[in-house]
Amino acid sequence: MSYSFTFEQIENRPVAVFGAGTLGRRIALMFASRGGTSRIYDPNVEQARAAVEYVAQTLPGVVDQRGSGAVGAAEAHDSIPDALDGAWLAVEAVPERLDIKIPLWGQIDAVAPADTIFATNSSSYASRLMDKHIRDKARFCNMHFYMPPTANAVDLMSDGETSRELLDTLLTVLPEFGVYPFEARKESTGFIFNRVWAAIKRESLEVVAEGVARPEDVDGMFKLNWHMPAGPFQMMDSVGLDVVLDIEDHYAAENPNLPAGPRELLHRYVDAGKLGVKTGEGFYTYPQA
Ligand SMILES: NC(=O)c1ccc[n+]([C@@H]2O[C@H](COP(=O)([O-])OP(=O)(O)OC[C@H]3O[C@@H](n4cnc5c(N)ncnc54)[C@H](O)[C@@H]3O)[C@@H](O)[C@H]2O)c1
Numbered sequence: 001m002s003y004s005f006t007f008e009q010i011e012n013r014p015v016a017v018f019g020a021g022t023l024g025r026r027i028a029l030m031f032a033s034r035g036g037t038s039r040i041y042d043p044n045v046e047q048a049r050a051a052v053e054y055v056a057q058t059l060p061g062v063v064d065q066r067g068s069g070a071v072g073a074a075e076a077h078d079s080i081p082d083a084l085d086g087a088w089l090a091v092e093a094v095p096e097r098l099d100i101k102i103p104l105w106g107q108i109d110a111v112a113p114a115d116t117i118f119a120t121n122s123s124s125y126a127s128r129l130m131d132k133h134i135r136d137k138a139r140f141c142n143m144h145f146y147m148p149p150t151a152n153a154v155d156l157m158s159d160g161e162t163s164r165e166l167l168d169t170l171l172t173v174l175p176e177f178g179v180y181p182f183e184a185r186k187e188s189t190g191f192i193f194n195r196v197w198a199a200i201k202r203e204s205l206e207v208v209a210e211g212v213a214r215p216e217d218v219d220g221m222f223k224l225n226w227h228m229p230a231g232p233f234q235m236m237d238s239v240g241l242d243v244v245l246d247i248e249d250h251y252a253a254e255n256p257n258l259p260a261g262p263r264e265l266l267h268r269y270v271d272a273g274k275l276g277v278k279t280g281e282g283f284y285t286y287p288q289a
Helices: 022-031 045-066 080-084 098-111 164-177 193-209 215-226 232-239 241-254 261-271
Strands: 015-018 037-041 073-077 089-092 117-120 140-147 151-158 180-184
Touching (some): 022 037, 022 045, 022 140, 037 045, 037 080, 045 073, 080 098, 089 098, 098 117, 117 164, 140 164, 151 164, 164 180, 193 232, 193 261, 215 232, 232 241, 241 261
Parallel strands (some): 015 037, 015 089, 037 073, 117 140, 151 180
Antiparallel strands (some): 140 151
């Protein structure tokens, strides 16, 4: 099967998005920004409804800001075959659990059109780890979004057998939808950007754990030198220190040579219930509404 498409060949075909949560609705938004249809499947009908509404409200602003494109739409579908009918691309953005992702990919594989490209938005699992029921591994890859429509880089990564022409298709057509792909050329936990960002977070935590600096010193230098609106500690507080610890634990499980200081420092905050913005206190304190 060929997974080689030009934009003109796919622009009138829908995209199927599985999972209507934080990322699924944002992915649906971007694929509706050239006038086409994003079909959303989520067993939680309230989530699917909220995602359709999010796309309807947000899309005009995205299209205006870009100055090109057309306002398409998102539709909720309550069956997997309906969502996939005619789709050129199936993107999965369901919870970060292999016991959900593996069976879902089997259900998608059973009914998708023969030429649909399959992509997972997983942040921490290589697509290879969830392809058990996908018969043709050449049609599958990681396609990892950040936070569109404001953070529009995308990581692409092969499952080890992904067809070269499939990756070339995505490298060519994704910019048409306002998202910009970068290909990890080897399997890499954290792909490209998240892995580099993990190292920045880790060393920031380490200088504080060693008593070299305070969080506000590190953040102040990032803001002055790189004109960032927020430094690493402010960003960790926003994400949630429990989530930051989970991510660092995942890297440490793969690489036992990583320093323990950053995890120990995070543990102290998490154990004290100081999870960042969401609890009113982390590295900084936040007024509660
Ligand atoms: N949140 C982030 O910042 C972020 C960033 C990049 C990538 N990701 C990745 O995106 C994926 C989704 O994360 P999220 O934050 O959007 O999760 P979320 O919890 O906000 O949404 C997940 C959605 O999937 C739905 N779902 C559950 N089982 C399903 C099934 N079988 N079929 C279809 N939908 C199903 C849930 O009802 C829910 O609406 C994860 O793999 C995560 O690693 C998240």
